Amino acid sequence: MRVVSAEQMRQIEERAIHHYGIPSLLLMENAAWAVVEEIRRCFPKEEADLSGRKAVILVGKGNNGGDGLAVARHLVFQGMDVTVFLFAGFEEFKGDAALNLHLFQGMSGKCFIIEGEKQRRLTRLALAQADVVVDALYGIGLRGALPSLIEEYVDEVNCSPGWVISIDVPSGVEANTGKVYRTAIRAQTTVTFGLPKWGLFLGEGPEYSGRVVVDPISIPESYTRDEAISTFVLTDDDVRNMLPVRQLKGHKGTHGKGILVAGSKGMSGAAILAGRGALRSGIGLLQIVTPTGIAKDVDASLTEATTWSAPGDDSLNEEAWQVILKQSEKAQAFAVGPGLGQNTQFITVLDKIMETIRCPVVLDADALNLVGLEPGLLNLRNGLGPLILTPHPGEMARLCQCSVEDIERNRLEIAVAKAVEWEAVVVLKGSVTIIAAPDGRAFFNPTGNPGLGTGGTGDVLTGSILAWLAQGVDPLEAACLGVYLHGKSADNLATEYGWLGFTASEVADRLPKVRRELELKPLEKERMGKWGYDKFGLR
Structure with a gap:
């Protein structure tokens, strides 16, 4: 399987959207469904019904946050008690992320903007009760350390008892280098899209990523063949x-x-x-x-x-x-x-x-x-x-x-x-x-x-x-x-x-x-194009 830099992944997505005509909103919806499926896997098969369980979604203003808001919407449909914490004002959300925010606001889920100590106490309480925590703060665009305000909440997430799932790359981990400057989300599962990123295998990335799952989000493999990709991850196949x-x-x-x-x-x-x-x-x-x-x-x-x-x-x-x-x-x-x-x-x-x-x-x-x-x-x-x-x-x-x-x-x-x-x-x-x-x-x-x-x-x-x-x-x-x-x-x-x-x-x-x-092992693909590995034995 090919492994890409953040820049290469952006080019693949841009080509899929503008050259091949795949709607960006469809890519976001597919990403959300991939995360929802992994949330189901957090629980034993006999307990896979999500109804009544609690989820906390931490959302940034970019496309990663848009993915998180789409996840939140789907989880509400699944009967979960969903609380979203926004780390940006409503007016800062643009494009597909803004649309998903609008759709979520029309549902029964709870949505709070992080502004001060009051939200800190509310977040701490929500995290303590959550069965699942979804990290949708930063995607592949992060360079350098997380803002100090967000770092405080990251530490709270890392102490929470719920299963932590990061979208694309754990927030605080650089997508190209795997470098963590001060702190980062320590995920049990990372669902990454299209192709895996270098930072999931380099530096401190493996320590923070947990089980990595790759979902193609409907970008056909043939669309990546034109890219000059020379880095791969070994698989059983x-x-x-x-x-x-x-x-x-x-x-x-x-x-x-x-x-x-x-x-x-x-x-x-x-x-x-x-x-x-x-x-x-x-x-x-x-x-x-x-x-x-x-x-x-x-x-x-x-x-x-x-x-x-x-x-x-x-x-x-x-x-x-x-x-x-x-x-x-x-x-x-x-x-x-x-x-x-x-x-x-x-x-x-x-x-x-x-x-x-x-x-x-x-x-x-x-x-x-x-x-x-x-x-x-x-x-x-x-x-x-x-x-x-x-x-x-x-x-x-x-x-x-x-x-x-x-x-x-x-x-x-x-x-x-x-x-x-x-x-x-x-x-x-x-x-x-x-x-x-x-x-x-x-x-x-x-x-x-x-x-x-x-x-x-x-x-x-x-x-x-x-x-x-x-x-x-x-x-x-x-x-x-x-x-x-x-x-x-x-x-x-x-x-x-x-x-x-x-x-x-x-x-x-x-x-x-x-x-x-x-x-002797047959090809174990639960759906076409999906691959995962348990690097740290967390499940």
Whole structure:
């Protein structure tokens, strides 16, 4: 699914209205119905009747407020007790928003203009009693911090017991960056229209958006194809289509040979976990090159892999190259870095790998830290073979010679720029991992949860990407497959354990299960063009 900036979405809407003749009021009505449907989902099926329930709608003067007023009108028709709080005078509403205000005023719903402390007390009381709170204050046009008056009410909303639904983007979250300056609406559900916005995946956006639902509001998908959109979010459908199909006559030779160069004294677990991730992702033959000092431990822990010891009691040195070169024959993929240690002698080996190995190469962890000492290594591929880098923000900062804060402020821009510059697939890890391609495309990954914030999970991811490469999957798709299924495995575990207490080994062991569920799962679209995901497990 495509993801757009605020400006791109405006252009799509303008084209839909002025070029294709879709009435703007119809778009607003469709948006309102999408929100009403999600309000129904806030309650168990047996309690889906909205009659008698209470709703509070916070309304700004723009089109976002117009959406909220249309929602309010529909909820009154559903029998709800609806209270609307306007954060602008009646005369400030224009166009479709003004029409929806006029229509709502002709109904039995309650409508108040926020003017002073009296309305503050009234709002606090209404919020305390509300089953649902709808945030229709600001849409995709907000830049900077919310006005101080509105901030006070936002804090009241965030303390309220009702289910909070934001329209398009939570108020206070910038649509392009996900930045929150002081405070923002913390929604349980965000219903966004047309296409999802960058800010729902960047910065603090995911933390404030909750469950994101995308509704096309009758803008046909074909209308977006003319837009120069190069940013996407991965979905089950996308990833299912990337999975390789195994043939009945397949065997270990046809399922791919991968080389994993990993481990050092005290870090044998990293090599083992990466190997486990590869084996659980279906690699045919896994060969691990690791220092002599830990080779027996690795060999004993991964009986299905072949372990080759290379010179070095504590860590691999320049003599490891001959072992690596020998084992690289007929390999379909290489991965270097998990638990490798930062022995600078190994930079010579990295140099040779980059210049010599023709199959796809994945660089992770300490391999990236060593490259950070010699950034010119990334230029040695010269089109020899695909390259995938899997940095976390700290490693990316070292590669880019900037601060972690710089990376976090500009995740999308930096990931894409460096993927193009380095001619590599860049997997910039984070709460929403970004997979950037050398051609300028970028993919947001919606799976995963804070439970992945534990030692060894990154090693599992490296092994998984190695396995997909070895099975002949395109490098960009191999990175997407690895990241998506890795996060989905953690989400599956979170249904049993919550967001803490499961381990990297369990993430690896759950990979076949979630892959199989994805293969068997039919397309689950409750209506054409609609998609949603539970990023934070709030329902």
